[in-house]
Amino acid sequence: MKKVGSYGGGFLSRIKRSAGDVLAFRWHEDGRERKRILGPVGQFKSEAAAWKEVERLGLGRKGSPETVEQLAQHWKEKESSRRAFSTSETISGYLANWIVPAWGSRLLNEVKAVDVEGWLGKLKLAPGSKKKLRDIMHLLYEHAIRYEFTDRNPISKVRQGGKRLGTPTRLNVIQLCRLLEVLPARERLMVLLDFGTGLRRGELSGLRWEDVNFEERELTPMRSIVKQHIGDLKTESSGKSIPLDEELIAELLAWRKETPYASDGDYVFASMKMKGKQPYWMSKIMQLYIKPVAAKLGIPLKGWHTLRHSYTTLLRQNGNDVKVVQDLLRHASYGITMNIYDSAVSAEKREAHSSVMRLVTRASTRTRQELGILASA
CATH class of the missing domain: 1.10.443.10 (Intergrase catalytic core)
Known part of the structure; x- marks a missing residue:
């Protein structure tokens, strides 16, 4: 038997069998060790997939989230109601459509800043949307730190700007x-x-x-x-x-x-x-x-x-x-x-620019005239 990893009050173990190795979940209950065979080792593409099966079966004691998907679910349970419904809906949409499909099966300590940065770089999304994805992942890890599920936030090192591709539409x-x-x-x-x-x-x-x-x-x-x-x-x-x-x-x-x-x-x-x-x-x-x-x-x-x-x-x-x-x-x-909503239209910018230029050119004209008078004297 080989111990694979722990989760809450139990751990995964690999058991050798003549027909092929199997994966089992072991935990202690009422002073006794208990075991449940999860299935052939080849059935699980990753350790995270095995933990997902443990969770589905409701085995052992519920412990700390191990994967990004589990962390996202924990955040929803604890924090979603503390935010405005529209904000919570937006975050849930980004989690369901982008973050969980790409990172859900990753263990929390497996997520690296350079990998997230590379992933964001390949997405065909506007910079603002990429910035939101980055910020939501950062939010998840801050949540994990608050609950002492981890002691680091790899997303802090992820570089992603949110520059607008165009000016928001305004009506005159x-x-x-x-x-x-x-x-x-x-x-x-x-x-x-x-x-x-x-x-x-x-x-x-x-x-x-x-x-x-x-x-x-x-x-x-x-x-x-x-x-x-x-x-x-x-x-x-x-x-x-x-x-x-x-x-x-x-x-x-x-x-x-x-x-x-x-x-x-x-x-x-x-x-x-x-x-x-x-x-x-x-x-x-x-x-x-x-x-x-x-x-x-x-x-x-x-x-x-x-x-x-x-x-x-x-x-x-x-x-x-x-x-x-x-x-x-x-x-x-x-x-x-100032940064999001206020955008002066071009005519206003042109007038502001021209008003300053007029001050300079008029002063320059007066200076040249004064110099001309002095030269002719």
Whole structure:
């Protein structure tokens, strides 16, 4: 018998037999050693595969995660509920579609920084997506360190930038006006409200009439609904009150008179099909009712976040202080506002550049004129 590796309260062993070696799991229970044959050695491509079979059979005592897949599952059980539903869904998607298929069977101590870096380099994904994969793997290992499953994080040494391949789409004032002019009342208010407040898609979906203070002319997000799952807001800052312009107040009041679901506890955009018990699926509304109209007008509307991006840039172009912009968008940090959302359009950059150049050229002209006067004197 040869001991292969340990896991929790048991270990794998290779047992020689005339018909061929087999793999067994051994553990101690009630002072006695117990054994369960898992199958022929050739049945398991790796040690991790054997541990997966041990787990499937429910053998021994449940111990620390040994593989990346086991660690990912442990993270979901312990940490997933601590995050916003949309964030947790995003992480789970990256785990299921990319990380677990590629690294799930690897033992935690087998993962090397250079191997992960090489894997990321071969993926046909945008740098931003690769950076997310790198960060999620880093998150998993930090989780493992917190629970003392390992004492090192190999992902800390993985180099992966997240530079955007292009500037996020923004709409200008003319494009927004053209779109608002042709949209029906429901979709018009959705677009106007989302743009004019910078609400995230889930926050827009979860908005109830009681969240709108018509006297104080402000809106306070209280919940986020993604895939009809009612969850917390993304960050603590997301719950800050948002001022509402008189035009938005008038649009909201007009819609409240039109919708059959106008009680304080009703959703502002309650689904007729669901008899007001659920809000509309905002992704479907955008895909089926708003984007087709925008496309006919030649307006490059990518989704709800395009409106949030546009709101940010127009706020900055209007000369508003960056701190004010941060508060309106309810970002947790100043850096997020500047690095992700704010992008001056080329005309604004050109004007800024020209204004500085004019200062220099005018000063240079005056200097040459003064020198000419001195030379002729």
